[in-house]
Amino acid sequence: MRDELEARDFATRVVVPDTRSALSAQQVRDAGFDRVDRVPWDDLVAACLGSDVVVSALAGPSTHRLSLAVADALAGGVGPGPVLVSGWVGIIIEKITAGYLDRSGTDVVAVNSTDDLAHFRRTGETLGIPTDNLVLSGLPFLSAAPRPPRSGAVSTVLYADQPTVPAPAAERAYVYRRLVEHARRHPGREVLLKPRHRPGEDTFHRMSHAPEDLLPPGDLPANFRIDHTPVPELLERVDLLVTMSSTACLEAIDRGTRVALVLDLGVHERHGNHVFLDSGLLRTFDQIDADDLGTPSDAFLHSWFGDRDRPAPAAIADRVEQLLASGCRPSRDVWESAYFRSATRTTAEVADSAQHDEHPGNPRWMTRAWARRVDTHGTVRGTLAYGATLLLPPAVVVPARRITSRRG
Structure with missing residues (x-):
């Protein structure tokens, strides 16, 4: 979105709330950002109010909080305010x-698939929320027309790992063991395991068990290895992508990869594979070993690639420019809906009451995470522990927490 807006002569700035970040500086650079300004929440809201367009890449609850803050600031009717844009960065497997x-x-709520769009429209209509802000954009890294599926023998297999799917160590160890066995069964194939991130790094979903810790003991086959090359680069030479429920499966389909x-x-919400029931691609490892592979169903392909004729960033930016030119802000009708006004007021009251009830001796301005540490460790140690989570990188905080818990 930044690149698309800059191509249309918008000046852009990237800001994030001044809280603990799950991302390392290298991960930020790898994503293509040389500068990211960390600012207090009030300054972030002020920056939004001083902008023409705000693209929220925050998680859902933080996006909701941001839209409430902008709504409160504009309650006096001072101008139309910025165009607020939100969306999802991948397949929605929960919530x-x-x-x-x-x-x-x-x-602008950028929607990834026709199935999601239908669900959101039904939800909005049921709750009396206007849905004029929904835009079927598709995922930003997908085209509107996937390449034809490749044929021929499989020579390179890529497993796209996920930070928390599956979550239990035993289940992750099973998956890694089957990958190693697949490499042994097919010595002529290259089998690559691509972790979501490098050891010591985090994403928005923290990984508890790295592949290096769970791979079977002993010598691994020469045709099996861990590879940290980005998935889009690997897909250019991969014949088969295997995963539980990673969005990488859509990238693979887009490139014609099986x-x-x-x-x-099993099929379960905690695995995220329940959203792929109609895909035609669910397979056991026995089937994968035997090259009994499926093909994407027509309905699945249409949901993720159909009904669009341009890249997602262009579709979103076109809608943004329309709203800027007209002065229309669809969010205003949403803010005035009975559901939104009631849910907003109730959420604020409950959160404030819960903070006081859970930690009655602490001031209301203290965050709940801070208050929990103060209650557990005392004022000084609790504050130092909370400060460490804000100031130190995950590569330091996570091992320290594990060591402390073992000693306890």
């Missing part, structure tokens, strides 16, 4: 309704 409602107070979604651990 689909809650995620939509968190983003419903923005002017896909198998691991079925051995």
